[in-house]
Amino acid sequence: MSSYVVVGASRGLGFEYLKQLSENPENVVVGLVRNVQATKEKVAAEINRPNVHIFYTDLNDYKTLPGAVEETSKVSGGKLDVLIANAxxxxxxxxxxxxQLGSDPGKLEKDLTDCFRLNAVAQAHAVNAFMPLVLLGKAKKVIMMTTGMADVDLVRKYDIWMAVGYCASKAALNMIIAKFSAEYREKGVLFLGISPGVVDTSATDTDGSKDPTNPALSALGAKLLEYEPGWKGAITTEESIKKVLSVTEKASVEDGNAGDFLSHFGNKKWV
Ligand SMILES: NC(=O)c1ccc[n+]([C@@H]2O[C@H](COP(=O)([O-])OP(=O)(O)OC[C@H]3O[C@@H](n4cnc5c(N)ncnc54)[C@H](OP(=O)(O)O)[C@@H]3O)[C@@H](O)[C@H]2O)c1
Structure with a gap:
């Protein structure tokens, strides 16, 4: 039996994690969400397994984390194998x-601050809150969802100018992952940043198929095609999480993955 916490599990890749991880009835799978009732209803309708538990957390407020840790501890036997920071x-x-953002300095400030607060700072709070349980777990893994768009070389070589706040905050997250790893590697905890590919969720439309009139989305799609001419567009959440889990299950401190930043292929190929 393994225990998992997925932070940000209401939809998209987070919800898919709940689906796939709960397929093994021995697993205890906790989803942390802002909208508990709606997520419980969705779980009942689409998963309906007794090993899925939904608790409240709003990452905008770190004071909501201790309650989630307490609830998790009750269903996971006071320890946690894998923390998945997905939100x-x-x-x-x-x-x-x-x-363009800077033409309105307030807008630039808000975009960067909003992204950094949730994608970097709040992630650090979530990890700190769950670390006591992770240290007692067997697997001792912290998997943090990042993006190939935070790869400076990719941005540099293909002039990926869009999604400034998102990319910069995920690059900061990559450093936070490395810093946590530097702190906890000797205690046997694997910290790993993983990019799930370009996935068809509410968050993406990079192949332009949903909104061909959005020039920034089409421009990003064109840049990704230049990077990987064989790219076929966004993949499903099911395919992405299958690949992500196969990478994260194999990854280990012993094999040199501590603090690393990998794609769903287990390397630095982002699409
Ligand atoms: N989709 C892709 O192609 C792609 C590519 C690269 C990386 N990623 C990464 O993969 C992860 C999942 O992406 P996704 O596409 O599934 O995103 P998504 O569909 O936008 O879902 C985001 C999730 O984060 C939750 N969340 C946001 N703010 C929160 C808060 N304050 N407290 C708690 N939960 C919060 C959302 O909950 P609510 O429903 O409450 O808003 C939702 O469950 C993200 O880290 C993303 O950066 C995705």
């Missing part, structure tokens, strides 16, 4: 460059 925000200005 994120994309910012409101995907289609603006830094200088």
């Amino acid at each position: 994120a925000v994309g910012g409101d200005h995907f289609d603006q460059t830094l200088s």
Whole structure:
């Protein structure tokens, strides 16, 4: 039996984690969400397994974390094998460059601050809150969802100008992952940042198929095609999480993955 906490499990990849991890009835799978009632109803309708538990957390308020840790501890036997930090925000200005954002300094400040607060700072709070349980767990893994768009070389080589706040905050998250790893590797805890590929969720439309009139989305799709001419567009949540789980299940401190930043292919190929 393994225990998992998925932070930000109401929809998209987080919900798919709940589905796939609960397939093994021995697993205890906890989803942390802002909208408990709606998520419970969705779980009942689409998963309906007794090993899925939904508790409240709003990452905008770190004071909600101790309650979630307490609830988790009750169903997981006072320990946790794998923490999955999945929640994120994309910012409101995907289609603006830094200088366009800067034409209204307040807008630039808000976009960057909103993204950093949730995608970097709140993630650190969530990890700190759950660490006592993780240290008592067997697997001792902290998996943090990041993005290939936070790969500076990718941005540099293909001039990926869009999604400034999102990319910069995920790059900060990558450093937070490395810093946590530096602190906990000797205690046997694996911290791993993983990019799930471009996945068809509410957060993405990068192949432009849903909104072909959005030039920034089409531009990103074109850049990704230049990066990988064989790219076929967004994959499903099911395919993404299957690949992600296969990478994260194999990854270990012993094999040199501590603090690493990998794709769903287990390497640095992002799509
Ligand atoms: N989809 C992709 O192609 C892609 C690519 C690269 C990386 N990723 C990463 O993969 C992860 C999941 O992405 P996704 O596409 O599934 O995103 P999504 O569909 O936008 O879902 C985001 C999740 O985060 C939760 N969340 C946001 N703010 C929260 C808060 N304050 N407290 C608690 N939960 C909060 C949302 O809950 P609510 O329902 O309450 O808003 C939702 O469950 C993210 O970290 C994302 O950056 C995704």
